[in-house]
Amino acid sequence: MSDPRNGIVGKPTPVFDARLKVTGQLRYVGDMKLPHMLYGKMLLSTHAHARIVSIDTSAAETLPGVRAVVTCRDAPDVRYNGNGEDWDILESERVLDDRVRYVGDRVAGVAADSEGIAAKAVKLIKVEYEDLPAYFDPMSAAAPGAVRLHEWNENGNVLWEVDNSSGDLDAGLAEADLVLEDDLVVPAVHHAAMETHGCVASFDADGKLTVWSSSQDVFGMRRSLAKVFGLPYSKVRVIAPALGGGFGGKIDLTCEPVAALLSYKCGQPVRLVLNRQEDIAGGPTRHAEKIHVRMGFRATGELTAIDYAVYVAAGAHSGGTMSVCWAAGGKIFKLFKVPNLRYHAIPVYTNTQNAGAMRGFGSPQIFWAFATELSRASRELGIDLADLYDMNLFDPDASDLRGEDLGNYRVRDCLARARELFSWDDEVRAAADQRAEGGRYRVGVGLAVAPHGSSMHGVLADTCGIAIKMNLDGSITLFSGMSDMGNGSNTTQRMVVAEELAMPLENIALVHTDTELTGYDVGIFASRGTYVGAGAALACAREAEARILAEGAELLDTSAEKLRLARNGVEVEADPARWVSMGEVARHAHDAERDIYVGGNYGSTAVPASAGAHMCKVSVDTLTGEVKPLRYVAVHDVGRPLNPMGLEGQVHGGIQMGLGYALSEGLETDETGRLRQRFLRDCHLFRATDMPRDIEVEFLDSEEHTGPFGAKSVGECGLVPVAGAVANAVANACGCSFHRLPIGREDVLCALASSVQG
Amino acid sequence: MESIELIINDRSHQVLVERNWTLLYVLREMLDLTGTKCGCATNDCGACRVIVDGEAKNSCVLMARNMQGKRIETIEGLAHGIELHPIQQAFIDAGAVQCGFCTPGMIMSAKALLDANPNPTDEDIREAIRPNLCRCTGYVKIVEAVRLAARRMGGKASGDE
Numbered sequence: 001m002s003d004p005r006n007g008i009v010g011k012p013t014p015v016f017d018a019r020l021k022v023t024g025q026l027r028y029v030g031d032m033k034l035p036h037m038l039y040g041k042m043l044l045s046t047h048a049h050a051r052i053v054s055i056d057t058s059a060a061e062t063l064p065g066v067r068a069v070v071t072c073r074d075a076p077d078v079r080y081n082g083n084g085e086d087w088d089i090l091e092s093e094r095v096l097d098d099r100v101r102y103v104g105d106r107v108a109g110v111a112a113d114s115e116g117i118a119a120k121a122v123k124l125i126k127v128e129y130e131d132l133p134a135y136f137d138p139m140s141a142a143a144p145g146a147v148r149l150h151e152w153n154e155n156g157n158v159l160w161e162v163d164n165s166s167g168d169l170d171a172g173l174a175e176a177d178l179v180l181e182d183d184l185v186v187p188a189v190h191h192a193a194m195e196t197h198g199c200v201a202s203f204d205a206d207g208k209l210t211v212w213s214s215s216q217d218v219f220g221m222r223r224s225l226a227k228v229f230g231l232p233y234s235k236v237r238v239i240a241p242a243l244g245g246g247f248g249g250k251i252d253l254t255c256e257p258v259a260a261l262l263s264y265k266c267g268q269p270v271r272l273v274l275n276r277q278e279d280i281a282g283g284p285t286r287h288a289e290k291i292h293v294r295m296g297f298r299a300t301g302e303l304t305a306i307d308y309a310v311y312v313a314a315g316a317h318s319g320g321t322m323s324v325c326w327a328a329g330g331k332i333f334k335l336f337k338v339p340n341l342r343y344h345a346i347p348v349y350t351n352t353q354n355a356g357a358m359r360g361f362g363s364p365q366i367f368w369a370f371a372t373e374l375s376r377a378s379r380e381l382g383i384d385l386a387d388l389y390d391m392n393l394f395d396p397d398a399s400d401l402r403g404e405d406l407g408n409y410r411v412r413d414c415l416a417r418a419r420e421l422f423s424w425d426d427e428v429r430a431a432a433d434q435r436a437e438g439g440r441y442r443v444g445v446g447l448a449v450a451p452h453g454s455s456m457h458g459v460l461a462d463t464c465g466i467a468i469k470m471n472l473d474g475s476i477t478l479f480s481g482m483s484d485m486g487n488g489s490n491t492t493q494r495m496v497v498a499e500e501l502a503m504p505l506e507n508i509a510l511v512h513t514d515t516e517l518t519g520y521d522v523g524i525f526a527s528r529g530t531y532v533g534a535g536a537a538l539a540c541a542r543e544a545e546a547r548i549l550a551e552g553a554e555l556l557d558t559s560a561e562k563l564r565l566a567r568n569g570v571e572v573e574a575d576p577a578r579w580v581s582m583g584e585v586a587r588h589a590h591d592a593e594r595d596i597y598v599g600g601n602y603g604s605t606a607v608p609a610s611a612g613a614h615m616c617k618v619s620v621d622t623l624t625g626e627v628k629p630l631r632y633v634a635v636h637d638v639g640r641p642l643n644p645m646g647l648e649g650q651v652h653g654g655i656q657m658g659l660g661y662a663l664s665e666g667l668e669t670d671e672t673g674r675l676r677q678r679f680l681r682d683c684h685l686f687r688a689t690d691m692p693r694d695i696e697v698e699f700l701d702s703e704e705h706t707g708p709f710g711a712k713s714v715g716e717c718g719l720v721p722v723a724g725a726v727a728n729a730v731a732n733a734c735g736c737s738f739h740r741l742p743i744g745r746e747d748v749l750c751a752l753a754s755s756v757q758g
Numbered sequence: 759m760e761s762i763e764l765i766i767n768d769r770s771h772q773v774l775v776e777r778n779w780t781l782l783y784v785l786r787e788m789l790d791l792t793g794t795k796c797g798c799a800t801n802d803c804g805a806c807r808v809i810v811d812g813e814a815k816n817s818c819v820l821m822a823r824n825m826q827g828k829r830i831e832t833i834e835g836l837a838h839g840i841e842l843h844p845i846q847q848a849f850i851d852a853g854a855v856q857c858g859f860c861t862p863g864m865i866m867s868a869k870a871l872l873d874a875n876p877n878p879t880d881e882d883i884r885e886a887i888r889p890n891l892c893r894c895t896g897y898v899k900i901v902e903a904v905r906l907a908a909r910r911m912g913g914k915a916s917g918d919e
Contacts, residue, residue, distance in 0.1 A: 031792035
């Protein structure tokens, strides 16, 4: 823990590249043009599950302007898992395969002189398919006798089951005065980053592959591309110049191997950017799940047991599915101090889009399910929902049932403050009174609480590569291996370095996410941006600081212990008039042939839990079923807020995404496996006019002792409780529970009709 | 191919276009004005919004050949060197920028609004950016930014009371 030096930490700070973004000057991969660059396009499968009997590419190849066509005949016979975290397990994917496993799967690729020619060429490719039985939900795919999506899988279509149990479930349920049991359903969701997946790939004459990708995980992509093409890492360079959003969808390889294969074949750089229809049909999704939950409560409200069994639709390939199941199986323990909990996940291959990481990583499903059951219990036991949550939440510095330390985890304080800010008790009463009047519109209020982690410490070596190079004028270049998808991870890294080195932000140039220039980083996911990324930047800045102080000691003719960094230089603590500038320090070091250049891979030491308590008020139109969110309050424990502007923005975005998850988004397949959502308009993302007009977000003034300047995480936590809070508000308005997301108008009308009858 | 004159940010460009080329395609691929983004190409997201004769429009569904002689404004026309347009500065100051991909289109919607209505209410602002999808900000700070810009540009931004 350090004390702030120059007030940058804690001050609202725009993203580091904001000026380039507001002027349109930031170059995303789709904006790149290289000399002799070609335009790539993929042919995607129209069949949900089929063997490719033949592919005729002759017409495409002879179209003028076409430079390369690739199919399974050209693809290396290498199976990979395109997820960086799970790269060495369940490797089933091939760049282009002779079998397709979902509508949208990759069949072939074309590189041509223009986008128009490439699109025309793709249409000229003739594919003969031999259909196989297709499974769109995990239960039917897991049924005995189902055709395997992957021949080698001894478990049929089931991946690896996860069973995390602690305590005695049966005894816990037997102790309960009330046991609730429900079957719940959540859909797959399109991430809908505003920038679709895309890359530029270039194989040069040295046999070296360079890929510019909108990637959350350049080092993971390098690892998988090296494997696919049989290259040492020194011959694969992956760079993420900029990301137009990610939300977990840009961790895994998608179009990169196809672009690389095309470039390999024609020797020219290839830009391959998915259009939105391709991005929806061919890109990754959140996992669709079927959940069976049982929860036991005492009459006084305390939880005695939770049983959570979930079928997870993995899609055609594993990707990050196992990590999602494992991680969700850890996070499920981190909210309630329940003595008996069983988590059983059954991930299953399905003939649907590859599901993987999406903001929350398995948690939004769980904490929506918990919110649903708690709201039922609240009605049945006659205990206020906030009270019911509160009595079951962890206190600070507790360990969960599996012995994991939760850190200075202030989840109860979040709930208490949200309750105050929202005027929960008054709002509950007012909503009931309003409903009693029996008008067309019914008001409801709901809440949900959720935890999230801050790193992957304990799961894998969670390090971030950072280097600091001081220039001769005392300004620095900060090298960070961590991506920034707009979430502010690089911004926060720059802030903590500026703080520690008592240096203005503009004196810090940034080089980021280039596998050749920057040190290894795990990737921008797991809400590790601040805790791990800024933590690593701070650790590196401290090494720089020690070097600066040593130089300062010579210049000021005293010992380093008597010095401190201040005002972009070094001063004598007891006599601040004795001061040398950072430029003098840099020149002094250079003249002595020991320029200041420090760096390495810095790890984390803990996995502190962060938390959010969300409350929502909605109005339900009993004639149309339309739900209008009116008011939203979110209070989070993020440790110490380093950048309030970025933190608020993260939670605001989480609320938008969570409202969609609760009320309007979700992908559905028709009977042939084609998604009903073809265009972005079909995905029903919340627009500015759909949002609640009254949104308040607050952060506790807390401190995580192991975090940089006391900080932990926010990115995913801002989303995780939203669906639960919103769904509970709608349930409160309708006087019932909802068993599936999204809650559409039809669901509301149906619920209202049955609650009137009931 | 057909030769047309496009007036973009007060400069005239003579370009050869195919019948089916959109304004977005010509801006990005022919003229290297890549500040205008493509998020969907189907009129759903507003990332490609430009101003045509004073009105904000999605350039992905405008045919380039129909743009002959019209006054087109793109994000590249707003700043002069490092001197930003007040709306751009307000987007930065209000924290309305995260990934930045929707930002140029948002700013063009905001500019068309403020050019026509210097004193918008919050509802006017929301209506003006309704065609623009954003996945990062929940629109909260974007609405704040437009309000801030209106105030700095001399309007009152009544929603701010």
